[in-house]
Amino acid sequence: MLITELEVRRIFERLIGGEIDREAADMWAYEKVQAFDRDDLIFEPRDIEEKLWSSVLYLHGVDMQTSPTQYLHSNVDIEKKFQSLWPKT
Numbered sequence: 001m002l003i004t005e006l007e008v009r010r011i012f013e014r015l016i017g018g019e020i021d022r023e024a025a026d027m028w029a030y031e032k033v034q035a036f037d038r039d040d041l042i043f044e045p046r047d048i049e050e051k052l053w054s055s056v057l058y059l060h061g062v063d064m065q066t067s068p069t070q071y072l073h074s075n076v077d078i079e080k081k082f083q084s085l086w087p088k089t
Helices: 005-016 022-037 046-060 075-085
Strands: 002-004 042-044 065-067
Touching: 002 005, 002 046, 005 022, 005 046, 005 075, 022 046, 042 046, 046 075
Parallel strands: 002 042
Antiparallel strands: none
């Protein structure tokens, strides 16, 4: 399974823009984690593997809640994480 910079950016952008919900972003990341565990995840480009993987791990927990009505990561937190990992060039 391939994971690309464009794909990761797009998941963040769609989540921030409300096109997908937190659960969908988490499920996308879960599939990537499963592929990684099977040694079936290919990072493209390879030189940013760490950044891609950090993004996957963050998104994998983006639907965690601290209470029935509150998420661990706020919308602002998600946007800040996206900007810190993928600054505009």
